[in-house]
Amino acid sequence: xxxxxxxxxxxxxxxxxxxxxxxxxxxxxxxxxxxxxxxxxxxxxxxxxxxxxxxxxxxxxxxxxxxxxxxxxxxxxxxxxxxxxxxxxxxxxxxxxxxxxxxxxxxxxxxxxxxxxxxxxxxxxxxxxxxxxxxxxxxxxxxxxxxxxxxxxxxxxxxxxxxxxxxxxxxxxxxxxxxxxxxxx
Numbered sequence: 001x002x003x004x005x006x007x008x009x010x011x012x013x014x015x016x017x018x019x020x021x022x023x024x025x026x027x028x029x030x031x032x033x034x035x036x037x038x039x040x041x042x043x044x045x046x047x048x049x050x051x052x053x054x055x056x057x058x059x060x061x062x063x064x065x066x067x068x069x070x071x072x073x074x075x076x077x078x079x080x081x082x083x084x085x086x087x088x089x090x091x092x093x094x095x096x097x098x099x100x101x102x103x104x105x106x107x108x109x110x111x112x113x114x115x116x117x118x119x120x121x122x123x124x125x126x127x128x129x130x131x132x133x134x135x136x137x138x139x140x141x142x143x144x145x146x147x148x149x150x151x152x153x154x155x156x157x158x159x160x161x162x163x164x165x166x167x168x169x170x171x172x173x174x175x176x177x178x179x180x181x182x183x184x185x
Contacts, residue, residue, distance in 0.1 A: 001055040002172055003081050004029065005072055006089045007113040010045075010062045018133040019065060019145040021157070022089040022113075025131065026058050029165050033058075042074035051172050068113040069120030076121065087127045087171060089164060090114055091145065095132025098156030100163045102181045103128045127177060129167060131160045 008014065008023030015023075030037055030047055035058055037047035045060045057079070061071035076086065090111055095101060105125045108115035118124045136144035149157050167184045171177070 001057065001079065001081065002085050002087065003057045003059060003075060004087045004089065004168060005059040005061065007065060007068055008060065009065050014146065016148040017146050018149060019091055021091040021131045021133060023060050025089045025161050025164050026060055028161050029168060030058050032165055042071055042078060044071035044075060054172050056172055065113040067116055069116035072117050073120035083123070083125055084127070087129060087168065088114070088117060089129045089131070091133045092130040093133055093135045093141070095130065097132055097134045097153050098160030099132035100160055100167065101130045101185055102167060102177070103130065104177050129164050131164055
């Protein structure tokens with residue numbers, strides 16, 4: 001079984017903001033895999049399905065970004081996920097708009113959602129799919145991540161989400177993380 005967690009903030013106010021790229025990717029992946037997220041459990045919205053015989057759980061924490069670890073930790077404990085069965089989708093300001101980078105582990109890098117997950121799991125050893133949202137030129141970081149993408153950014157973001165979906169599907173089908181990084185980074 002694999003758990004794919006998209007980070008974001010719940011509510012329509014945040015739906016199209018840069019910080020919600022994880023939620024956007026989960027929504028696109030759910031549509032592509034025909035998995036519906038309807039179950040409210042452990043401070044998250046989840047949906048589970050079979051993909052070529054592999055059970056997959058898609059997760060959108062409903063705790064707000066800074067407390068995402070609570071939902072991830074509860075789901076991991078209840079369903080007994082191993083560390084290598086967890087993938088977290090996050091935004092990354094240190095990368096160009098829409099760029100995908102897969103990482104097997106690492107620090108929070110200033111990302112409060114990742115910091116929360118590290119604190120709850122007690123380790124930074126979980127896989128990540130990072131999608132670039134670029135660093136703000138003259139805006140405060142909090143204002144940048146909580147604003148929608150511009151029309152100019154839409155193509156890059158759509159391409160990043162599509163590439164992330166392809167990588168996640170390859171991961172579900174059993175491609176090793178090293179192979180994923182070689183193919184998609």
